Amino acid sequence: MLTALALGLALLGLLAGVALVPAGRWAGPVVLGGSALLSAGFALLAIGALAIGLPEGVLVLPFGPAWAGMSLALDGLSAWFLLLLGLVGSSASVFALGGPRQGLVAWPLFLGGMGLALLGADGFTLLLGFELMSLASWALVALDHREAASREAARLYLVFAALAGACLVPAFGLLGALDFAAIRAAPPEGWRAVAVLALGLIGAGAKAGLVPLHLWLPLAHPAAPSPASALMSGVMTKLALYVLARLLLDLCGPVQPGWWGVPLLAAGAASALLGALRANLEEDAKVALACSTIENVGLVTMALGLALLFRGADLGPMAALAAGAALLHAMAHGLFKTLLFLVAGAVQHAAGSRRLDRLGGLIHAMPRTTLLALIGLGAAAALPPLSGFASEWLLLQALLGGWRLGEIGLQVAAAAALALAAMAVALAAAAMLRLFGLAFLGRPRSPRGAGAREANRFELAGMAVPAVLTLLIGLFPGLALALAAPGIRVLVGPAAMPPVVGLAVGAGEGHSAYAPLVVLLLLGLVLVLLWLVVRRRSPALAERGPAWNGGFIDPPPEFVFGDPLSQPSAAGMAQPLRRMLGGSLLAGREAVTMPPPGDTRPARLEAGFEDRAALALPVPAARLRDAIADQVERLRGLTLRGSLSLGFATLVGLLALLAWLEAR
Amino acid sequence: MLVLGAVLTQILHIALMLGAAPLAVGLIRWLKARMMGRRGASPLQPFRDLAKLCAKRPLLADNASVVSEAAPYLALAATLVAASLVPGFARGMAFASAADLVLVAGLLALARMALALNGMDAGTAFGGMGAAREMSFAVFAEPALLVSALSFAILAGTTNLDQIGAVFRDGALGLRISLGLAAVAMGAVALAENARVPVDNPATHLELTMVHEAMLLEASGRHLALWEYQAGLKLTLWLALIAAVFLPFGAAPAGSGPLAWLVGLLAWGAKMGGLCLALAVFEGAIAKMRVFRVPEFLGAALLLALLAAALLFVSTGFA
Numbered sequence: 001m002l003t004a005l006a007l008g009l010a011l012l013g014l015l016a017g018v019a020l021v022p023a024g025r026w027a028g029p030v031v032l033g034g035s036a037l038l039s040a041g042f043a044l045l046a047i048g049a050l051a052i053g054l055p056e057g058v059l060v061l062p063f064g065p066a067w068a069g070m071s072l073a074l075d076g077l078s079a080w081f082l083l084l085l086g087l088v089g090s091s092a093s094v095f096a097l098g099g100p101r102q103g104l105v106a107w108p109l110f111l112g113g114m115g116l117a118l119l120g121a122d123g124f125t126l127l128l129g130f131e132l133m134s135l136a137s138w139a140l141v142a143l144d145h146r147e148a149a150s151r152e153a154a155r156l157y158l159v160f161a162a163l164a165g166a167c168l169v170p171a172f173g174l175l176g177a178l179d180f181a182a183i184r185a186a187p188p189e190g191w192r193a194v195a196v197l198a199l200g201l202i203g204a205g206a207k208a209g210l211v212p213l214h215l216w217l218p219l220a221h222p223a224a225p226s227p228a229s230a231l232m233s234g235v236m237t238k239l240a241l242y243v244l245a246r247l248l249l250d251l252c253g254p255v256q257p258g259w260w261g262v263p264l265l266a267a268g269a270a271s272a273l274l275g276a277l278r279a280n281l282e283e284d285a286k287v288a289l290a291c292s293t294i295e296n297v298g299l300v301t302m303a304l305g306l307a308l309l310f311r312g313a314d315l316g317p318m319a320a321l322a323a324g325a326a327l328l329h330a331m332a333h334g335l336f337k338t339l340l341f342l343v344a345g346a347v348q349h350a351a352g353s354r355r356l357d358r359l360g361g362l363i364h365a366m367p368r369t370t371l372l373a374l375i376g377l378g379a380a381a382a383l384p385p386l387s388g389f390a391s392e393w394l395l396l397q398a399l400l401g402g403w404r405l406g407e408i409g410l411q412v413a414a415a416a417a418l419a420l421a422a423m424a425v426a427l428a429a430a431a432m433l434r435l436f437g438l439a440f441l442g443r444p445r446s447p448r449g450a451g452a453r454e455a456n457r458f459e460l461a462g463m464a465v466p467a468v469l470t471l472l473i474g475l476f477p478g479l480a481l482a483l484a485a486p487g488i489r490v491l492v493g494p495a496a497m498p499p500v501v502g503l504a505v506g507a508g509e510g511h512s513a514y515a516p517l518v519v520l521l522l523l524g525l526v527l528v529l530l531w532l533v534v535r536r537r538s539p540a541l542a543e544r545g546p547a548w549n550g551g552f553i554d555p556p557p558e559f560v561f562g563d564p565l566s567q568p569s570a571a572g573m574a575q576p577l578r579r580m581l582g583g584s585l586l587a588g589r590e591a592v593t594m595p596p597p598g599d600t601r602p603a604r605l606e607a608g609f610e611d612r613a614a615l616a617l618p619v620p621a622a623r624l625r626d627a628i629a630d631q632v633e634r635l636r637g638l639t640l641r642g643s644l645s646l647g648f649a650t651l652v653g654l655l656a657l658l659a660w661l662e663a664r
Numbered sequence: 665m666l667v668l669g670a671v672l673t674q675i676l677h678i679a680l681m682l683g684a685a686p687l688a689v690g691l692i693r694w695l696k697a698r699m700m701g702r703r704g705a706s707p708l709q710p711f712r713d714l715a716k717l718c719a720k721r722p723l724l725a726d727n728a729s730v731v732s733e734a735a736p737y738l739a740l741a742a743t744l745v746a747a748s749l750v751p752g753f754a755r756g757m758a759f760a761s762a763a764d765l766v767l768v769a770g771l772l773a774l775a776r777m778a779l780a781l782n783g784m785d786a787g788t789a790f791g792g793m794g795a796a797r798e799m800s801f802a803v804f805a806e807p808a809l810l811v812s813a814l815s816f817a818i819l820a821g822t823t824n825l826d827q828i829g830a831v832f833r834d835g836a837l838g839l840r841i842s843l844g845l846a847a848v849a850m851g852a853v854a855l856a857e858n859a860r861v862p863v864d865n866p867a868t869h870l871e872l873t874m875v876h877e878a879m880l881l882e883a884s885g886r887h888l889a890l891w892e893y894q895a896g897l898k899l900t901l902w903l904a905l906i907a908a909v910f911l912p913f914g915a916a917p918a919g920s921g922p923l924a925w926l927v928g929l930l931a932w933g934a935k936m937g938g939l940c941l942a943l944a945v946f947e948g949a950i951a952k953m954r955v956f957r958v959p960e961f962l963g964a965a966l967l968l969a970l971l972a973a974a975l976l977f978v979s980t981g982f983a
Contacts, residue, residue, distance in 0.1 A: 433799055
């Protein structure tokens with residue numbers, strides 16, 4: 001099986017080579033179709049491995065770094081994320097077949113880099129795949145490089161990717177060995193372990209978009225073409241979380257103290273709240289979706305932190321519950337966010353814009369896309385019986401069990417995290433309503449949007465796959481968690497049992513359970529009965545007439561789409577939350593300039609916000625860079641004698657260091 | 665026998681909730697009218713209104729989509745499923761094992777989403793404003809509800825409403841300050857969720873101040889009947905939820921016979937009537953607050969719920 005997976009990776013590399021050859025109009029279908037097939041193969045192999053049995057041992061490749069060959073392995077954790085990669089990769093590739101052919105070289109390299117990072121069984125291979133993924137996705141972000149905003153996003157993205165690399169390389173270096181089995185046998189201790197925690201959290205957090213390292217994410221994810229955005233939001237952020245879980249929960253092992261979970265819990269809660277709030281304020285559909293990714297990454301990080309806390313307190317079943325929530329939510333979010341980004345791509349393709357203020361009423365022009373969007377929206381808003389509710393139910397149950405930690409500080413932290421998680425979930429629901437309501441309901445807001453057509457068949461197929469999977473995971477979370485069981489064991493110990501009761505999920509022995517199938521059956525039954533009863537009493541079809549709208553008068557005939565002022569705008573929908581929460585968290589502002597009576601100038605409303613948390617680190621960092629650059633500039637002014645003595649002093653210093661290292 | 669009893673009580677409970685929904689609305693209106701010195705319509709008036717509306721065909725806006733036609737059914741179905749999960753006059757009903765508080769919150773969120781989508785469907789200003797405000801209130805109500813649930817989870821070890829009621833009914837817990845704080849928090853959430861004074865005014869005719877009704881401006885005929893019924897059922901659900909958790913006395917225990925059911929029915933009727941009276945008195949005595957004061961109101965509820973949980977941390981730490 002490992003050989004087959006390695007072969008798949010090699011074939012992806014080959015596809016990138018094919019894209020380089022000027023093969024005319026066949027390059028696109030070959031590369032994207034091949035990527036879709038290989039990704040589907042990955043998904044099948046991963047599901048087979050999880051259901052039947054994981055491959056034993058490690059495949060050592062005959063090439064690699066100077067000291068050893070690269071090694072590949074597949075365990076429960078990597079197989080679970082490989083499944084996500086396969087599912088998302090194939091649907092995004094199919095979707096890309098229906099759009100313009102761009103970034104054909106980077107696409108298979110991006111998929112292959114992620115696959116390599118997942119399969120790597122030593123630090124070198126993992127980091128190699130991780131950096132390949134970063135570079136390939138950078139190329140996809142920079143694809144539209146004629147746009148200044150796109151160039152800016154790509155540059156910022158590269159800086160943060162470099163930061164992630166600069167932290168993760170020393171984090172893996174501090175582990176004492178490269179081979180994962182050797183690290184697990186002798187996990188780091190003392191200050192080295194704490195340094196691994198700090199570097200790992202910063203490195204993986206910068207790649208996953210955790211607050212306060214999230215500045216790049218709402219800029220870079222929307223700048224890429226929609227299928228690439230789907231892959232970046234759906235899988236790449238999950239890969240960063242995979243590295244975080246691999247590094248902190250698996251490699252550093254159960255010897256680490258429970259308080260390791262606290263920084264994860266705090267960063268996760270901050271990300272969940274801020275991301276969800278920003279998703280409510282952004283006026284570009286893809287930017288709002290990217291902000292919602294920050295929220296969901298935060299929720300998964302919270303669950304991982306809780307797993308660490310519970311594991312440190314020897315609460316095995318609760319740790320398994322939290323780890324199950326993390327893995328299920330990573331999968332659920334990966335799929336529904338892919339679906340939503342693909343929907344945004346289809347809307348952009350059909351209606352010519354992704355600005356919410358230029359969309360509207362698409363439900364009439366794109367009924368199928370609307371149905372698929374509704375599934376994604378429901379899952380993202382955590383509505384039963386869809387996948388988002390199942391995973392967030394598990395997370396909330398794990399948080400509700402936080403009082404079992406015993407120590408009062410941790411209990412209060414868990415209670416505060418519960419409040420923030422609940423708030424983030426409700427904020428996500430508000431954001432999804434705003435997104436869907438503005439884009440698909442109401443009246444068109446632009447002529448281009450009024451002329452929209454249904455998405456083409458490749459796009460529909462690419463969206464249908466994650467939609468069906470979202471439904472399936474929502475209805476059978478127990479089966480999904482049973483597949484994730486090997487991954488849960490990697491995270492919290494070999495004795496862990498997944499939080500499953502038959503087809504449903506449960507919060508442990510004698511506790512509450514959630515059976516989505518029962519909920520769906522009840523809902524369906526009640527719906528049918530209601531329909532029959534009501535329609536029996538009132539069988540007539542609905543009449544049509546102009547909207548009542550509180551008695552608002554009809555618009556003049558030259559307003560083809562009705563009076564634009566009588567329909568809510570993106571900024572208007574955001575107003576309550578901007579005033580209620582945005583003022584303190586996002587420096588939201590609102591100012592009305594009212595001209596004096598008799599003046600004919602119009603009154604103006606200025607509203608906006610600024611994410612100060614996003615600028616908290618980069619702005620001082622840029623200042624520090626300038627200060628250092630100023631200092632270094634002075635070297636150029638040195639005299640010849642000064643330069644020579646500086647060179648000599650450096651040489652002597654390095655020799656002394658070498659001598660000291662030799663002597664140890 | 666046990667299964668039969670569970671199924672019978674479940675069916676009876678659903679029938680009671682369905683019947684109580686318009687009655688509770690009518691009763692509260694009548695009580696408020698009496699307290700304000702008016703004669704008031706009969707408590708049975710909502711039944712007549714619903715029967716009249718239900719027979720009428722709806723008038724949809726020109727650009728309304730299938731959402732307007734499906735949303736009322738979905739919202740009422742979700743609310744009814746949630747109402748069937750909340751314990752009523754008896755414990756151990758057929759759906760008792762599924763009666764999870766987080767699931768009830770999720771089903772109510774589903775109904776809320778259907779309502780908000782309905783508000784946005786016609787593309788009118790009031791509908792969008794109401795939808796945005798409704799979802800914003802939920803942002804503050806949801807954490808208060810879940811942190812209150814944390815207190816129950818600590819005391820009862822679960823979020824299953826049936827088991828919470830059973831544990832609290834045994835009385836081994838006694839009167840606790842933390843439960844009192846949680847009760848105040850739940851009450852505030854219930855007021856916000858049901859669009860009652862001081863968060864929203866169910867009897868308002870001034871469009872600029874309304875939230876719930878703003879989303880229903882375009883609904884008419886049988887759709888309006890479904891929405892009105894859904895609002896009444898949601899109110900009944902919240903009253904039953906508060907009664908089940910904080911006033912668990914008198915409910916028939918699981919597996920009991922018809923005599924215990926009768927006692928339970930009487931106790932449930934008395935509790936629901938008492939809660940309706942309390943709501944009417946509260947609404948009659950207080951004025952509606954500005955929309956942007958609502959976060960402070962619900963934020964206070966969240967703080968009370970957190971305080972309740974913190975008190976429990978301290979007290980269980982010493983125990």
